[in-house]
Amino acid sequence: MCLAVPGKILSVAGDDSIERTGRVSFGGIIKEVSLAFTPEAVPGNYVIVHVGVALNVLDEAEANKVFDYLRQMGELAELEDASASP
Amino acid sequence: MKFIDEYRDREGAERCARAIAKITTRPWTIMEVCGGQTHAIVKFGIDELLPKDVTLVHGPGCPVCVTPLELIDKAVEIASRPDVIFCSFGDMLRVPGSKRDLLAVKSTGGDVRIVYSPLDAVKIAAENPNRQVVFFAVGFETTAPANAMAAFQARQKGIKNFSLLVSHVLVPPAIEAILSSPHNRVQGFLAAGHVCAVMGYTEYFAIAEKYHVPIVVTGFEPIDILQGIFSCIQQLEKGLFQVENSYARAVQLDGNEPAQKMIHEVFHVIPRKWRGIGEIPYSGFGLTEKYSEFDAETRFGVADYTTEESTDCISGLILQGIKKPADCPAFGTVCTPEHPLGATMVSTEGACAAYYRYRR
Numbered sequence: 001m002c003l004a005v006p007g008k009i010l011s012v013a014g015d016d017s018i019e020r021t022g023r024v025s026f027g028g029i030i031k032e033v034s035l036a037f038t039p040e041a042v043p044g045n046y047v048i049v050h051v052g053v054a055l056n057v058l059d060e061a062e063a064n065k066v067f068d069y070l071r072q073m074g075e076l077a078e079l080e081d082a083s084a085s086p
Numbered sequence: 087m088k089f090i091d092e093y094r095d096r097e098g099a100e101r102c103a104r105a106i107a108k109i110t111t112r113p114w115t116i117m118e119v120c121g122g123q124t125h126a127i128v129k130f131g132i133d134e135l136l137p138k139d140v141t142l143v144h145g146p147g148c149p150v151c152v153t154p155l156e157l158i159d160k161a162v163e164i165a166s167r168p169d170v171i172f173c174s175f176g177d178m179l180r181v182p183g184s185k186r187d188l189l190a191v192k193s194t195g196g197d198v199r200i201v202y203s204p205l206d207a208v209k210i211a212a213e214n215p216n217r218q219v220v221f222f223a224v225g226f227e228t229t230a231p232a233n234a235m236a237a238f239q240a241r242q243k244g245i246k247n248f249s250l251l252v253s254h255v256l257v258p259p260a261i262e263a264i265l266s267s268p269h270n271r272v273q274g275f276l277a278a279g280h281v282c283a284v285m286g287y288t289e290y291f292a293i294a295e296k297y298h299v300p301i302v303v304t305g306f307e308p309i310d311i312l313q314g315i316f317s318c319i320q321q322l323e324k325g326l327f328q329v330e331n332s333y334a335r336a337v338q339l340d341g342n343e344p345a346q347k348m349i350h351e352v353f354h355v356i357p358r359k360w361r362g363i364g365e366i367p368y369s370g371f372g373l374t375e376k377y378s379e380f381d382a383e384t385r386f387g388v389a390d391y392t393t394e395e396s397t398d399c400i401s402g403l404i405l406q407g408i409k410k411p412a413d414c415p416a417f418g419t420v421c422t423p424e425h426p427l428g429a430t431m432v433s434t435e436g437a438c439a440a441y442y443r444y445r446r
Binding site: 006008039046051060073 | 090098122148229281283310316336338
């Protein structure tokens, strides 16, 4: 139910903030999405969309940090493997 | 798809699982609150990647599951009226009421329509001025901005034939209800990422402090979930109980302020009855006085219905993390997705339906 799917904004329409919508591509499937709660969103941004409404603009820098963290986790596991072996 | 595929990478997931195994020295029980996370955990077999000492229990974060029986009965009553177009998210249609479900209403000629968004229901109302259009507004905080916007748009455009049957519930009071139960066995929580995308996570600091539990805001893809579990166990092993954000690409501390403003324009906090759990104070949203004209319960005179729950179904215990689906004698025998006894078997996000689909 709380599923929200990331999609890329192709274009934006509507001046009034509450009526502002975007054409958003979800891996090629294009839907019209309300951008009423993401006034900062511009074409090219990725937004996370739930029941036809964008909840937030995805932060690409934060998205990449996950993979740095993952690398550190891998190194941690390997380091501990090395120190555990005789 | 960007922001999905890279979080489903098998090697990355296995690396996370190995790191979790490395830091786990004792048994821990962690609850993922959201049904979407439950579904992902069972579908991708995330629980099977974890060390035996880590137990995941599945929380009450499935709005379809916790919508009380009497609201389903109210929906059936309203949808059966010939002047009504009843709009709902698809997964509410098969939830059994005390006599029948919305799908049965549809199959006997009721105008029940599945919509993707509550805003579609407002459009249907504008196009059908001679019919009453009712939207079944279920959901957690994630869905509240969209449902609130539907009421806001209807009011702004003077669409009088639109109303909402509201069954809105909130995550933090449910977490508190679980933690304050004498049967509680949950030691750490994965908070629902999209609820926090809307509301932020400041509400969880007081809970973590009061009950000494770590709470980690967590996303929905396998690597997101494993990272949430890793952070949670890291804290448990160190005796910490902090609120952390493992889903920072979508969640900020204060959440989405324009969305919260819209929620508070239309809704206020009220007590709500949860299916299988009972009434929890301050645990849901109802329409404010300003929007009371859009309340379907008063418009159709169904406000004072009450219905007792069936005693055969243990979904209440499952929703609180006390039991697992396999503990129920009815699971997979008399209770199946085709003939569900309770809501955790109906919704694809219900723990029983997820186990039935992926684990038999």
